[in-house]
Amino acid sequence: MPKTIKKVGVLTSGGDSPGMNAAIRSVVRTCAYHNIECIGIYRGYQGMIEGDFKEMGPRSVNNIVNKGGTILKSARSLEFKTPEGRKKAHENLTKAGIDALVVIGGDGTFTGGLLFNTEFNFPVMGIPGTIDNDIFGTSHTLGYDTALNTVVDVIDKIRDTASSHNRLFFVEVMGRDAGHIALNAGIGAGAEEILIPEEDLGLDRLLESLQKSKASGKSSSIVVIAEGDKIGKNVFELKDYVEANLPEYDVRVSVLGHMQRGGSPSCFDRVLASRLGVKAVESLIEGKSNYMVGLQNDKVSLTPLEQAIKGKTEIDRELLRVSDIMST
Ligand code: F6P
Numbered sequence: 001m002p003k004t005i006k007k008v009g010v011l012t013s014g015g016d017s018p019g020m021n022a023a024i025r026s027v028v029r030t031c032a033y034h035n036i037e038c039i040g041i042y043r044g045y046q047g048m049i050e051g052d053f054k055e056m057g058p059r060s061v062n063n064i065v066n067k068g069g070t071i072l073k074s075a076r077s078l079e080f081k082t083p084e085g086r087k088k089a090h091e092n093l094t095k096a097g098i099d100a101l102v103v104i105g106g107d108g109t110f111t112g113g114l115l116f117n118t119e120f121n122f123p124v125m126g127i128p129g130t131i132d133n134d135i136f137g138t139s140h141t142l143g144y145d146t147a148l149n150t151v152v153d154v155i156d157k158i159r160d161t162a163s164s165h166n167r168l169f170f171v172e173v174m175g176r177d178a179g180h181i182a183l184n185a186g187i188g189a190g191a192e193e194i195l196i197p198e199e200d201l202g203l204d205r206l207l208e209s210l211q212k213s214k215a216s217g218k219s220s221s222i223v224v225i226a227e228g229d230k231i232g233k234n235v236f237e238l239k240d241y242v243e244a245n246l247p248e249y250d251v252r253v254s255v256l257g258h259m260q261r262g263g264s265p266s267c268f269d270r271v272l273a274s275r276l277g278v279k280a281v282e283s284l285i286e287g288k289s290n291y292m293v294g295l296q297n298d299k300v301s302l303t304p305l306e307q308a309i310k311g312k313t314e315i316d317r318e319l320l321r322v323s324d325i326m327s328t
Pocket of ligand 1: 015016130131132174175176177227261
């Protein structure tokens with residue numbers, strides 16, 4: 001018989017992403033639906049260590065489904081990486097009567113949750129929240145769809161000015177280790193070239209491609225670069241390199257930065273968050289632990305946290321080919 005869950009703690013940790021609030025709302029209301037208490041833990045694992053808790057009823061999450069960021073705040077806790085920190089956190093949870101956790105975040109969040117479970121046999125479920133979409137076991141992480149729409153919207157605006165001035169723009173998007181945003185937003189926004197961490201395109205090919213596009217009659221171009229791309233030069237060095245080698249180009253740089261993490265979540269992210277929150281709480285009620293809830297073939301699924309952490313998400317290489325064809 002699984003232990004009866006009476007009180008669930010929910011936290012957001014690591015980089016925030018649009019849809020986290022919708023996921024908190026879903027966890028809180030699913031708990032209420034099943035007559036389980038829910039406690040919000042502020043500032044991720046750091047708040048667990050400091051006992052920064054607040055009871056959350058279904059009305060405490062009114063009017064947040066549409067809000068970016070996270071009402072529970074987020075933090076990257078160094079103290080939680082120490083056994084002493086985790087012990088303190090466990091003591092606080094026990095004192096508050098919390099008997100299961102839903103953790104919303106990325107790799108680091110899941111690693112913390114798994115470690116906590118191993119040390120204290122504490123039930124944990126993960127919900128993937130990061131704009132990078134780099135979590136194994138789900139086709140979409142919370143915030144990814146919104147970030148794609150944000151990036152495409154901004155590049156559309158950049159295209160207006162690029163075209164007016166016959167300029168080439170290098171647009172840097174987020175993705176320290178993953179090129180999902182760059183690749184998909186790049187195709188969606190009609191980029192000439194897309195540089196990603198998973199593939200070294202090479203500087204020669206970039207120059208060749210830009211030369212070709214000029215020769216084919218294009219007067220302006222957009223190149224999308226993931227911040228962690230493999231080409232080995234940052235976006236400003238690339239600008240200088242291209243200007244030095246292709247003086248016919250007038251180049252500008254736009255680094256989109258953290259604006260990609262903000263904003264009202266898309267309908268897709270709100271629905272995803274609602275579905276994942278329900279599954280996370282109901283899985284805990286069923287006595288499950290150490291899973292990440294995710295989306296696979298449009299069905300909500302469970303992936304062991306360990307696999308979610310260790311597994312590598314692959315980019316869809318066909319998208320690279322599509323991008324090549326589109327820039328003909
Ligand atoms: O949310 C993920 C991410 O956007 C990465 O792509 C980026 O490198 C990182 O967060 C930056 O986050 P921070 O500024 O919070 O360290």
